[in-house]
Amino acid sequence: MLNIRITILILIAFMSGIGVLVAILTRPPAAPQQAIYVNGVVITMDAVNTVAEAVLVREGQIEAVGTSDALLARIDDEAVVVDLRGRTLIPGFVDAHGHFPGSGQTVFSVDLNSPPIGSVTDIGELIEELINFAGQRSDGWVVGHGYDDTLLAEKRHPTRDDLDRVSMDRPVAIVHVSGHLAVVNTVALGILGIDESTPDPSGGVIVRDPQSADGRRPNGVLEETAARSVWQYTLDLGVMDGVRMTTQAAAEYLSVGVTTASAGGMPITVAKLLGVLSRLNQFPQRVALFPLFEEVGEDLLSGEIVLDDFADARVSAPRVKIIADGSIQGYTGYLSEPYYVPFKGDASYRGYPSVQRDELFRQVAGLFANRIQVAIHCNGDASIDDGLDAIEAAMNLHPWAEARPLIIHAQMTRLDQIERMAALGVTPSFFSAHTYYWGDRHAAIFMGPERAANMSPARWALEAGVRFSSHLDTPVTPMLPLQAVWSQVNRESTAGVVIGPNQRIDRLSALRAVTIDAAWQVFMDDEIGSIEPGKRADLVVLSDNPLSAENIRSIKVDRTIIDGATVYIRP
Numbered sequence: 203m204l205n206i207r208i209t210i211l212i213l214i215a216f217m218s219g220i221g222v223l224v225a226i227l228t229r230p231p232a233a234p235q236q237a238i239y240v241n242g243v244v245i246t247m248d249a250v251n252t253v254a255e256a257v258l259v260r261e262g263q264i265e266a267v268g269t270s271d272a273l274l275a276r277i278d279d280e281a282v283v284v285d286l287r288g289r290t291l292i293p294g295f296v297d298a299h300g301h302f303p304g305s306g307q308t309v310f311s312v313d314l315n316s317p318p319i320g321s322v323t324d325i326g327e328l329i330e331e332l333i334n335f336a337g338q339r340s341d342g343w344v345v346g347h348g349y350d351d352t353l354l355a356e357k358r359h360p361t362r363d364d365l366d367r368v369s370m371d372r373p374v375a376i377v378h379v380s381g382h383l384a385v386v387n388t389v390a391l392g393i394l395g396i397d398e399s400t401p402d403p404s405g406g407v408i409v410r411d412p413q414s415a416d417g418r419r420p421n422g423v424l425e426e427t428a429a430r431s432v433w434q435y436t437l438d439l440g441v442m443d444g445v446r447m448t449t450q451a452a453a454e455y456l457s458v459g460v461t462t463a464s465a466g467g468m469p470i471t472v473a474k475l476l477g478v479l480s481r482l483n484q485f486p487q488r489v490a491l492f493p494l495f496e497e498v499g500e501d502l503l504s505g506e507i508v509l510d511d512f513a514d515a516r517v518s519a520p521r522v523k524i525i526a527d528g529s530i531q532g533y534t535g536y537l538s539e540p541y542y543v544p545f546k547g548d549a550s551y552r553g554y555p556s557v558q559r560d561e562l563f564r565q566v567a568g569l570f571a572n573r574i575q576v577a578i579h580c581n582g583d584a585s586i587d588d589g590l591d592a593i594e595a596a597m598n599l600h601p602w603a604e605a606r607p608l609i610i611h612a613q614m615t616r617l618d619q620i621e622r623m624a625a626l627g628v629t630p631s632f633f634s635a636h637t638y639y640w641g642d643r644h645a646a647i648f649m650g651p652e653r654a655a656n657m658s659p660a661r662w663a664l665e666a667g668v669r670f671s672s673h674l675d676t677p678v679t680p681m682l683p684l685q686a687v688w689s690q691v692n693r694e695s696t697a698g699v700v701i702g703p704n705q706r707i708d709r710l711s712a713l714r715a716v717t718i719d720a721a722w723q724v725f726m727d728d729e730i731g732s733i734e735p736g737k738r739a740d741l742v743v744l745s746d747n748p749l750s751a752e753n754i755r756s757i758k759v760d761r762t763i764i765d766g767a768t769v770y771i772r773p
Contacts, residue, residue: 233262233739233766234282240270242286243747247293247718247732251710257291259739262766266735289760290747292713293732294461294740295683296720298631298671299577299610301381302463302489303451303476305677310443311345311436314376316353318639318696319680324355325364332368332376343390344368345436346376347677352531352643360385361411362422375432380529381678384429385422394431396420403427405556426528426556430496437469444475445484452485455681456770459742459759462721462730464673466492466577466610467523470512477514486769488516490724492523492577495565499524503568520725521575521608524565525556527585530613530648531640535582537614542650553582563592570596570605575725577608583616590622597626608723611675613657614649620662629723631671632658632715634690635679637702641695655702660690660715664707671723672715687712688754709749739766 237259244254246267256273258266266273277283312335314322322328328349336344351359365374365387373390377383386394398418402408406427411419424432439447455463465476473491480489493512499522501507512519528534533545536553545551557565562578566589569576578589586609593607605627609615612630615623623630636644636658645654656662663670672686679685690712693701721731730740743761748754762770 231767231769233259236260236278236281237284237739237766238273238277238281239284239286239291239741239743240274242288242743243290244733245290245292245710245713245747245749246734247714248734254733257733257739257741259766262739264733264735264737264739267733286743290744291733292742292744292748293717293721294730294742294762294764295459295716296462296671296724296726296731297455297460297464297490297673297676297681297683298716298720298723299466299492299633299673300464300676300681301468301678302455302465302487302676303448303472303485304468305454305681306447306449306451307347307677309446309450310339310439311347311377313348314346315348315379316350320348322349322354325358325360328354328360328376329364329367332365332374336368336372336374342372343435344372344374348379349376349385350379350531352647359383359409359423362387362391362420365390365422373435375436377429377432377436378529378532379678380532380534381675382426382429382528382532382534384424384432386424386432387422390432390435391420391422393435396424404558405554406430425532426525426534433469437472439475444472445479448476448479449484452487455487456762457759457772458681458683459744459762460487460681460683461740461742461762461764462488462490462724462726464490464492464724465517467494467525467579469494470497473512473517473519476517477512480515480517486516486764486767488518488726488730490521490726491517491519492521493519495522495524495569498522499565499568502574503572505572509574518724518726521577522569523577523579523610524562525579526562526589527553527555527580527582530581530644533648535614536580536585536588537582538584538587539653541648542653543647552584555585555588559588559591562588563595566592567596567599570600570602573602573604575606575608577610579610581611581613583614583619586612586615586619590619590626590628593628594626606723606725614653615659615662616656617659617662620659620666620668623663624666624668629669629671630663631673631720631723632660632663632690633675634658634660634672634693635674635686636689637693638685638689638695639679641693641701642697642699645695645699645701656705657702658690659702659705660707660711661705664711669719669722670715671720672712673720682755683716684748684754684757686716687748690715691754709754713748738764740764 407425409423527536718731
């Protein structure tokens, strides 16, 4: 951690020295005094889902919504007129939960994803990719991301011995596609101080080689809290890597219409970097930051710091994130019933919590007592039970009418849990694109057909009146908001199988889940998320209407607008 802090201090000092010049040179495009968007389909996402044809913007704010003729009559002579030519104007997409600027990690990490995201199909190819990448960076850690053991031909995790083929002199670390496991080589294990005598940390597992002499030799695979010690090294970025990662991610987000990003659980050092770069105009988006409780929680509860300490320029800090369990596809999600295909032959295995139940209760109660909004990562239904129990107990101890507790992912939520969410005022953010990226394997391996059919149960939530959002957990999956919409509407897997047709929802509700309802979850709904007078002009021009287009995923983002300024135009 010391090296990371030093890096951040150097960055701040460096940027402060040239900050004014950089800010001037990189100032984003100015918004016109007045602009009007006419002759289109305007999906407002207001309370009654008004559809209009024109929007009038003044000084970066929405002034009026209505017909083209009526609004054209109100413009000044110097107004910029944008003819939509029948295209669709919607509010800018709001990323309810992701890990900005993680999608830019390719500047320091090699992509090891398998199809449909990447191209790696076996461990041999994975090793080759790492060796090639190591040759491009002559020193330091060799880092890869996105591998999926279930999609590799060997159907297993790589091990330390596999990664030793990459280097016996440099530390090597690869991160599972879920982000909840890592594999390191022998050199890295030495740096981490992990050997046969190292106990498993609370909420994590150091996987051992059962064929070793005493069965205690770490095989390089680290689960949950055991893997988090890797981050302090793999995210110990130099100044230029940090800048490049952030600007690359920002450009990717703009190209798909994301005007508000989420940095859920990013290390505080990355949060500080975002603050500096935001002040220097290195990205135009708003960012909702969820600091990790394990990093800052005790200081928040003691009053040593406040959540607003992490807010800076266009970065807000509306919630604290608690990671209560792991991932289903990593076999670390915490379930009430065993996994469908037993994990390592253990027919009773249900995963495990990352935070013990009594500790979770203490953390949530402390946040409620201090009027700090909470977001709890829960994938398995047993973890959701614990999260809801902790929230209810905190509500009883510290009643708080303004509380909006959030369950992140809420992947295996049962119907009775949806009903509890409705009663408690808890809101889920579903990772509905799971049905596409992992739906086939959830049905065949992890959950079985019956439970898989009700993963990410948006229909149940809609029918129960539970407000929800939809996210992509980027960089776990690519930042493609229309993929999130498509997945909630269609629930098709990569094999073309419909995973739970009864959980499909209508297009408008799915669009609201990535606009106004997502904005509500990050406490920005009074400023963004819908096209209404008085709100910021965060807008996206689409090539087709997502309410009627034959294929939602084929729709292109033609223009992205933030605070009335055009920040992206499709080439």
